Amino acid sequence: xxxxxxxxxxxxASAGTALNGYDRTITxxxxxxxxxxxxxSPQGYTVDGAxxxxxxxxxxxxxxxxxGTFDYQAGVHVSSELTLNRLPRADQPLCVEGRVxxxxxxxxxxxxxxxxxxxxxxxxRLATVDHTSIYSLRAKGG
Amino acid sequence: xxxxxxxxxxxxxxxIKAINSASESVGSIHDDAKAREMGYRGGLVPGVTIMGxxxxxxxxxxxxxxxxxxxxxGLLRRPVYEGDEVTVEAVASARDxxxxxxxxxxxxxxxxxxxxxxxxxxxxxSEAQA
Numbered sequence: 033x034x035x036x037x038x039x040x041x042x043x044x045a046s047a048g049t050a051l052n053g054y055d056r057t058i059t060x061x062x063x064x065x066x067x068x069x070x071x072x073s074p075q076g077y078t079v080d081g082a083x084x085x086x087x088x089x090x091x092x093x094x095x096x097x098x099x100g101t102f103d104y105q106a107g108v109h110v111s112s113e114l115t116l117n118r119l120p121r122a123d124q125p126l127c128v129e130g131r132v133x134x135x136x137x138x139x140x141x142x143x144x145x146x147x148x149x150x151x152x153x154x155x156x157r158l159a160t161v162d163h164t165s166i167y168s169l170r171a172k173g174g
Numbered sequence: 175x176x177x178x179x180x181x182x183x184x185x186x187x188x189x190i191k192a193i194n195s196a197s198e199s200v201g202s203i204h205d206d207a208k209a210r211e212m213g214y215r216g217g218l219v220p221g222v223t224i225m226g227x228x229x230x231x232x233x234x235x236x237x238x239x240x241x242x243x244x245x246x247x248g249l250l251r252r253p254v255y256e257g258d259e260v261t262v263e264a265v266a267s268a269r270d271x272x273x274x275x276x277x278x279x280x281x282x283x284x285x286x287x288x289x290x291x292x293x294x295x296x297x298x299x300s301e302a303q304a
Contacts, residue, residue, distance in 0.1 A: 070226040071190045076234070087233060087241060088226030091248075095222075108203055109221025114229075114246040169212060 040102035040167045045132045045144060051101045053129035056093065058085050060122045066092075083122040087114065090159045094148045097130045098165075108166040110143065115160045120152065127151045133162065140170030181268045185235050185277070188262040190227055192219045192254050219254040227262050228279045228292045235266070236275070240296035248279075248292035258283055269298035 038044040064074050066089050077084045091112045098104055120126055130148040137143070148161040196204035197217045203209055206217045225248045232240050240246075254260060264279040275298045281290040 066226065069193050069195050069223050070230045071188070072230055079238070084241075086226065086229065087246070088222065088229040091225045091229070092220075092222035108218070109250055111247070111249045112221075112225055114248075116241050116244050116246070119241045 037101065037103045040098075040104045040107075040144060042135055044102060045135060047132055047134055049101075049132040051097045051130040051132070051146060053127065054096055054100060055125060055127055056096070057123055057125050058089060058120070063089065063122055077119075079119070084119040085122060085124075087116060087119065087159075090114065090116075090119075090150055091161055091163075093126075093128045093150060094130065094146070094161060094163050097128055097148060098144075098146065098163075104167060107144075108169065110164045110166060112164075113162040116158075118156075118158050120150070120158050125153050126158070127153065141166045142168035182265040183268075185231065185264040185266055187264075188227065188231055190260055190262065192256060192258040192260055193223070194219045194256040195223065196220050197256065214253055216255050219256065219258070221250045224248075224250055224254055224281055224290045225292075227260065227281055228264075228290065228294075231262050231264050231279055232277065232294050232296070235264075235277075236296045239275075239298070240294065242297075244294065244296040246292055246294040248290060250290045252283070252287050252289040254281070254283060254289050260284075260289065273298050 060083055066086060067074050077086055091114055128150055130146050132146045134145040143164055144167050145164045149157060150159045151157050194204055194217050199205055201208055204217045204220060209217045228248055229246060261282045264277055267276040269275055274295050277294045279292040280288050283289050
């Protein structure tokens, strides 16, 4: 599928380029899988009797956004800057949108920074995340 | 942020055995073969998982005081590999004049290398386990 997408480059991903948004509903099973990787229990995320989505999962919502817009397989995640307004509940439909903020080169590596906005279906912004990844590593020894 | 006190306190440390949940993502940096081709020892544990270790620490200590209006800025500095036993350490500042706490978090690998770090802020008034 990614063969039909443009390769992430200075030409295809200039600042301001919109990423292909998507809708996502995070289920209790998704949460159980995630907290299994971080050594937690889903019960810890039950608030007022309702299971909520761990903040770490919100940072992972960038994946389908960037991979659904560009041919971008061997990226290296560098940083995430998360601002939380409210945690969504499990099974709550979410809208994930984003855009490219910047492309830059540092020490021979090529970086992309993009913003991600997670909202509910009423348009309330629940969280924003600015991600930076290396999309092209410099050659080893170079 | 204006800090009223420079006093810092340690938060409870976490120890977590890393799992590379994306090792079957062929052609990605998480795939052993591709990662070795790129000069790494093996497939990298996803950065989101490492961020999750640090956000876990924030949530366990501050819960809603963090998730409602809090911030988190995580930086990934070195690879974490499948099976690594990492330590997550953090220190929290005293409440500042604006009612905020600043937290510094580190993820440390078995060799003592800092693999990731984060700075986070949250409200001070309703710390869950202060």
